[in-house]
Amino acid sequence: MLITAHGISRKYDRTRSSQGSLQVLSETDLTIEGGKIIVIYGRSGSGKSTLLNILAGILSPSSGTVRYDGRDIYSLPDRELSVLRCKEVGYIPQLHSAVGTLSVRENILLPSAVIGNGKENLKSDELIEQLDLKEICNVRANVLSGGELRRLSVARALINSPSVIFADEPTNDLDDDTSQLVLQQLRLAAQNGAAVVIVTHELFARDYADVLLRMQQGSLVREKG
Amino acid sequence: MSIKKLLYKSITGRPLRSFALLFICVLMSGVVFGGAVLSASMKNGMNSLEHRFGADIIVVPKSAKGQVELENMLLQGTPGYFYMDKSVNGALEKINGVEKLSAQYFLVSANSECCSAKVQIIGFDDDTDFSVKPWLSEAYSEKLGLNELIVGSGISAQVGHSLKFYGVECKTVGKLESTGTGIDTAVYASAETVKGLIKAAGSKGISVLSKQSPDDVISSVYIKVQDGYDIDEVTADINLGIDGVQAVRTKSMITATADRLSVFSSSITVLISAVYILSAVIMLIVFTAFVNERKGEFALLRVIGFSRFMLGRQVMSEASVICVVGALIGISAASVIVFPFASLIEKKAALPMLSPDLISVVGYALLAFAAVAVTGPLASAYSAYRLSRIDTGRIFREGDR
Incomplete structure (x- = not known):
């Protein structure tokens, strides 16, 4: 999977009390290839998550295009874009990590409610084992800790063996061991051919980067790779 | 999932x-x-109630608050009885505009060993009746004989069963469909049957009449007014012309x-x-x-x-x-x-x-x-x-x- 972003920018309308709009992301170009981990770091509010969401197909850019193997995803009908997200994209959100009424296992298997291939149960067992979720796999998600929710998100993002994984602050608030566990899983996914994009403000995550980009005032600066 | x-x-x-x-x-x-x-x-x-009245005017004794009792009897099934002198029938025949009239006889069975149950018993004159026979015939089309009954839907007796009133065995020959009115808990019989039951009640020590003979009393008279006559005027004529009775337009009862x-x-x-x-x-x-x-x-x-x-x-x-x-x-x-x-x-x-x-x-x-x-x-x-x-x-x- 080759993802190319060309000239993407994003503005947000300000609140009613103030005028104008807020430019969060300036015109940016980026190419993402399979098998590599791209780490984008920068201060809070620098536009990292906005860029990630635009690349993941869940936030339309104010300008520019995002192409997956040449297909402009924001010109696709909603249904097709949704199918593409389910099949090709794994997303690890910073917030809203799980459906509270479902168990850990059911949350991991959630993408199979949209498109299933019959192999999810086997894969989920594997991921539950790898991410140390076995003891809590039947526990409802609304009672999980932050670290458990993050591991659950990683497992769900990997369940469909996606071509690209977007991770928004995947090690935020995690202890060192859990952070290493999560990042190792993402490294493993990259080794298996997936493109991995991580946005973070934590320094140690940069060690996993094949390509390191710094987000500064809405623009990307290449630092490595 | x-x-x-x-x-x-x-x-x-x-x-x-x-x-x-x-x-x-x-x-x-x-x-x-x-x-x-x-x-x-x-x-x-x-x-259902409108359909079953069939008369333009009902005449009841004035003293006994007959209208209220009749209304309770017909609408809610509260058992009751009252009587007036049979001569009222003759007086009513002389009122201008009265086309048909027929007397009815009311009796309530007792809540004791002599009776199967406490029910409202309504007797009608088979020769003159125009009010109840048309819909009673839905249950039994023959002329009711002595001690034969047609029972309302709320009475447990079935056709062929007997009911005992004041020691007299009466045979059920018909059962009415449900009407949602007091009729459902009443039994219908011929005038002769009811008169006989009044006498039987007397012999059991339950006297519903003071001195008169059952043959000399009636409970109510149903009247059909001739076409061309104003029902209100006929009602007023009865109330003014005959002492001791109260004529009520059935419509006013229904209207309330x-x-x-x-x-x-x-x-x-x-x-x-x-x-x-x-x-x-x-x-x-x-x-x-x-x-x-x-x-x-x-x-x-x-x-x-x-x-x-x-x-x-x-x-x-x-x-x-x-x-x-x-x-x-x-x-x-x-x-x-x-x-x-x-x-x-x-x-x-x-x-x-x-x-x-x-x-x-x-x-x-x-x-x-x-x-x-x-x-x-x-x-x-x-x-x-x-x-x-x-x-x-x-x-x-x-x-x-």
């Missing part, structure tokens, strides 16, 4: 919210169905009941409308709040591949399931209350009631079901639409703000 399982978990995983919504649906469907059935029962009872029915019916309509509108507004508010509360969850579903359509369908499906279950419970609960307690409601409301036939009941049930099953999903449709417009990336970016 499947969409159905997600739906099931979403409903059962939030028991308080689901139960509250279910309760609203139960209330809504119960009130719509129960109210519609009650209203129809009262209208049916009224129609009809007025009460109208008030009751209007109250039910207002109640149904109020509950329906209130429930619909509550549903709209609950679904809107529910979407706001679950924005994060829906954003997550979007990111894993739910289309806008799937998300909207999910919300509407949750509403539909709760509403369908609620409607079924509500209709069942209303049936359990309305049908078994119909006679109690009839007594409290002092109105004749006749349950609608099965097809009508099914129709009202479908109406109540549709009212709830459509309103819930409609109330959630706005939330589903708003949800489908949600900018997923923005929710992830903003958190719960």
Whole structure:
């Protein structure tokens, strides 16, 4: 999977009390290839998550295009874009990590409610084992800790063996061991051919980067790779 | 994992919210169905009563508050009796405009060993009657013989069974259909049978007459007015011309009941409308709040591949399931209350009631079901639409703000 972003920018309308709009992301170009981990770091509010969401197909850019193997995803009908997200994209959100009424296992298997291939149960067992979720796999998600929710998100993002994984602050608030566990899983996914994009403000995550980009005032600066 | 399982978990995983919504649906469907059935029962009872009067004027003794007793007897089935001198019949024949008249004889059986049960006994003159025979013939078309009875639907005796009144064995030869009026708990017999029973009561020491012979008294006279005569004028002539009697237009008796029915019916309509509108507004508010509360969850579903359509369908499906279950419970609960307690409601409301036939009941049930099953999903449709417009990336970016 080759993802190319060309000239993407994003503005947000300000609140009613103030005028104008807020430019969060300036015109940016980026190419993402399979098998590599791209780490984008920068201060809070620098536009990292906005860029990630635009690349993941869940936030339309104010300008520019995002192409997956040449297909402009924001010109696709909603249904097709949704199918593409389910099949090709794994997303690890910073917030809203799980459906509270479902168990850990059911949350991991959630993408199979949209498109299933019959192999999810086997894969989920594997991921539950790898991410140390076995003891809590039947526990409802609304009672999980932050670290458990993050591991659950990683497992769900990997369940469909996606071509690209977007991770928004995947090690935020995690202890060192859990952070290493999560990042190792993402490294493993990259080794298996997936493109991995991580946005973070934590320094140690940069060690996993094949390509390191710094987000500064809405623009990307290449630092490595 | 499947969409159905997600739906099931979403409903059962939030028991308080689901139960509250279910309760609203139960209330809504119960009130719509129960109210519609009650209203129809009262209208049916009224129609049945009108059909069974068959006379323009009824004459009763003035002293005995005969009108009230007759009304209670016919509408609510409260047993009663009163008598006046037979000569009234002759006097009424002389009143201008009286085309037909026929006397009736009332008696109440006793609550003791001599009688099978305490019931209202109504005797009619087979030769002159024009009021009760037309509809009594639906149950028994022959002339009633001595000690033969036609019983109301509320009397447990079946055709061929005997009932004992004051030691006299009477044979049941016919049984009437339910009317929703006091007729259901009365028995009809010939004038001779009732006179015989009055005498038998006397011999058992239960004297319903002071000095007169049963052959010299009547209880009421049903009058048919000739065409071209004003019924009110004939009524006034009777009241002015004959002492000790009170002539009542049957229509005025029915009108008083009809007025009460109208008030009751209007109250039910207002109640149904109020509950329906209130429930619909509550549903709209609950679904809107529910979407706001679950924005994060829906954003997550979007990111894993739910289309806008799937998300909207999910919300509407949750509403539909709760509403369908609620409607079924509500209709069942209303049936359990309305049908078994119909006679109690009839007594409290002092109105004749006749349950609608099965097809009508099914129709009202479908109406109540549709009212709830459509309103819930409609109330959630706005939330589903708003949800489908949600900018997923923005929710992830903003958190719960």
